Amino acid sequence: MKLTAHRGVKSLAPENTLSAVRKAAELGVEWIEVDVQCTAEGVAVVFHDRVLGRCTDGSGVLSETHWEQLARLDAGSWFSDEYIGERVPAFEQLLTHVRQLGLAVNVEIKCYRETDVEALCAEIIAVVERVGLAEDHLLISSFSREALEYCLAHIPSVRRGILYESLPDNWEEDLRLKPYSIHCNHETLTKEQAAEIKAKNLELQCFTVNSPARTLQLESWGVDRIITDCPQMLMPVQESPLTA
Numbered sequence: 361m362k363l364t365a366h367r368g369v370k371s372l373a374p375e376n377t378l379s380a381v382r383k384a385a386e387l388g389v390e391w392i393e394v395d396v397q398c399t400a401e402g403v404a405v406v407f408h409d410r411v412l413g414r415c416t417d418g419s420g421v422l423s424e425t426h427w428e429q430l431a432r433l434d435a436g437s438w439f440s441d442e443y444i445g446e447r448v449p450a451f452e453q454l455l456t457h458v459r460q461l462g463l464a465v466n467v468e469i470k471c472y473r474e475t476d477v478e479a480l481c482a483e484i485i486a487v488v489e490r491v492g493l494a495e496d497h498l499l500i501s502s503f504s505r506e507a508l509e510y511c512l513a514h515i516p517s518v519r520r521g522i523l524y525e526s527l528p529d530n531w532e533e534d535l536r537l538k539p540y541s542i543h544c545n546h547e548t549l550t551k552e553q554a555a556e557i558k559a560k561n562l563e564l565q566c567f568t569v570n571s572p573a574r575t576l577q578l579e580s581w582g583v584d585r586i587i588t589d590c591p592q593m594l595m596p597v598q599e600s601p602l603t604a
């Protein structure tokens with residue numbers, strides 16, 4: 361089973377930070393997933409939540425916060441004292457780091473109700489073009505069809521993954537987005553749905569899987585890759601005689 365480290369290795373370092381990216385490199389996990397949003401003035405930054413309180417010492421809505429304020433916040437002490445002083449990375453910083461470490465990244469375009477989807481996508485694309493990460497080291501994913509449509513129109517050569525909390529009956533209508541991969545919440549995916557997706561020759565990814573037994577079951581359903589908080593726990597699964 362192929363592994364992607366969710367928000368960097370979020371079980372070992374504060375999620376979506378440069379330290380979480382470095383943990384993946386230390387473990388030998390090539391792929392990470394991160395979430396990207398824009399600040400009030402349109403700087404693309406790596407952050408999951410709509411609001412700042414859980415993962416920083418700040419408060420308020422990220423998209424109403426300016427970069428200058430955000431860059432001063434502590435994004436590590438909530439996780440442990442070892443990470444006091446960790447910052448919310450600009451997407452460009454993180455992507456540069458990914459390239460320097462030889463990693464690959466699934467960039468989730470994170471859209472909330474007030475997100476200016478076009479502006480966010482345009483900024484992400486501008487950063488991707490500036491950093492020049494090899495296209496086979498990059499995947500763009502989103503729950504937002506609008507975001508994926510924008511990426512198809514403006515950067516069609518970068519692969520797209522469609523995210524589903526639960527696969528709808530009419531999911532094949534989304535094939536107009538020309539996805540490379542389909543990403544399903546493993547808690548709602550059925551064996552039959554996995555077979556349908558694989559019959560379309562699409563890569564099938566599941567999030568967020570943290571159990572070795574479930575990983576083996578999903579593998580038997582044809583799932584190609586899991587997105588996990590704990591790659592350190594699941595890596596032995598890759599070498600298990602059960603999967604040989």
Ligand code: G3P
Nearest residue numbers: 393395468501543567587
């Ligand atoms: O990429 C899958 C996963 O990251 C989607 O959920 O909320 O962790 O961004 P979330």
Ligand code: MG
Nearest residue numbers: 393394395468
């Ligand atoms: Mg995500």
